[in-house]
């Protein structure tokens with residue numbers, strides 16, 4: 001057989017979904033020679049993620065694409081209702097409100113998946129080091145001690161072969177790469193399927209979104225709906241085990257089901273899917289030079305809105321580690337920390353999604369009644385309400401290490417306050433590490449030897465002074481650190497704290 005052999009890449013990413021494309025953009029920023037192989041020639045019109053959190057937007061800011069993506073995102077304003085729980089008879093029993101922007105963006109957002117994928121794909125054109133090949137299906141991989149060889153078939157049926165230092169499988173839940181590595185998924189599939197439909201209403205195109213996610217606690221047909229920007233709306237209906245699910249792909253039936261909850265108006269069904277969710281996680285995230293990320297590594301039901309967000313965090317975590325190992329500024333074993341750091345958080349998100357699913361899927365009238373009672377009670381009790389939040393402290397990862405000083409912020413995600421009129425902190429952070437100081441310029445803190453070591457790895461300096469345009473950012477860090485005087489932080493490229501040092505002698509080296 002005639003196989004076209006292409007040259008070698010530093011990294012090959014299999015799958016150009018949200019996780020693969022985000023990873024490719026981040027590697028592009030690090031000038032890493034990267035190839036993305038994607039089987040589709042255009043993003044498919046299938047219902048996919050619609051909700052996303054502030055951390056996801058911050059990662060796309062890090063990709064340099066936030067201005068391109070924000071037009072397809074509806075960020076709620078302070079005080080907006082983001083989540084409403086209703087009884088079967090439409091009575092509101094529980095609300096969650098949009099509050100705070102600790103990471104620079106609204107905490108609960110909705111977005112247009114298809115348009116965002118297009119922007120993430122276009123973003124790759126900025127990098128001469130990144131190649132994107134749509135219409136290329138990877139069908140086999142082979143590992144050697146020093147490289148991975150990948151074979152793909154293009155839409156015309158022609159085979160190609162590529163090799164790379166590291167291969168990242170971002171090829172989704174049915175990952176070909178994961179199967180080729182014989183890595184098993186541990187978990188389960190839900191017995192019931194959901195009917196998921198997207199609608200478009202021409203009359204709603206320019207309407208500001210009035211409500212957030214609405215969930216009906218109804219033992220007969222649990223339902224959720226999510227208004228989206230541009231006149232779109234997502235509907236999700238749980239289908240019981242004994243129904244013939246394909247019948248529900250009829251748009252007239254979907255229209256009737258929607259009309260039971262809200263007037264249909266001029267809404268037309270544009271996408272429909274019957275889907276049984278999985279809650280599972282790969283037994284290992286890597287084998288040799290191959291790593292799994294996103295849905296290839298973990299599959300979550302969407303009830304906590306964290307499936308994609310969890311994958312984007314994988315991309316942010318893995319990208320800088322790959323870049324530093326490939327540049328020679330970190331040892332290869334740094335890559336092992338990808339799984340140590342990410343797995344506990346992914347397990348936590350899976351458990352959160354399952355708990356939320358139990359709340360959304362009452363199986364009997366009795367369960368529905370108990371859940372309604374719980375939500376009515378939670379509405380009155382602030383601490384319970386906080387526990388129900390699928391944002392903020394309940395979802396932001398903390399990477400924990402042994403022997404940490406009490407009160408140390410190592411492994412914590414830093415806040416993103418504004419600087420000056422409109423700027424956001426991350427615009428002042430470097431591509432690699434950033435040393436943030438509060439009392440004096442960073443150059444006065446590191447010894448010459450330390451400074452030279454850090455400069456080899458790549459470091460930028462930021463002095464947040466308690467005056468002038470950095471004053472409000474200083475105050476945010478002062479609160480976050482419970483006092484930022486005589487403190488310095490070294491922040492990783494993915495915005496987690498690498499080092500949190502208490503300075504002796506006012507910070508000057510002895």
Ligand SMILES: Cc1cc2nc3c(=O)[nH]c(=O)nc-3n(C[C@H](O)[C@H](O)[C@H](O)COP(=O)(O)OP(=O)(O)OC[C@H]3O[C@@H](n4cnc5c(N)ncnc54)[C@H](O)[C@@H]3O)c2cc1C
Pocket residue numbers: 014015016017018019020037038039040047048049050051052136137138139170171172173175176196275293294295296302305306307308309310311
């Ligand atoms: C109905 C539904 C609703 C959801 N809602 C939400 C939500 O609101 N919020 C949220 O955070 N998450 C949600 N999720 C989950 C979210 O969509 C996924 O977690 C996210 O898409 C995972 O991204 P990914 O890039 O890892 O995988 P995918 O999006 O599955 O992308 C994988 C890519 O790999 C390509 N590929 C596969 N095999 C190959 C191959 N052999 N060769 C080349 N290319 C290949 C595919 O074509 C695809 O483009 C939802 C999922 C579903 C199904």
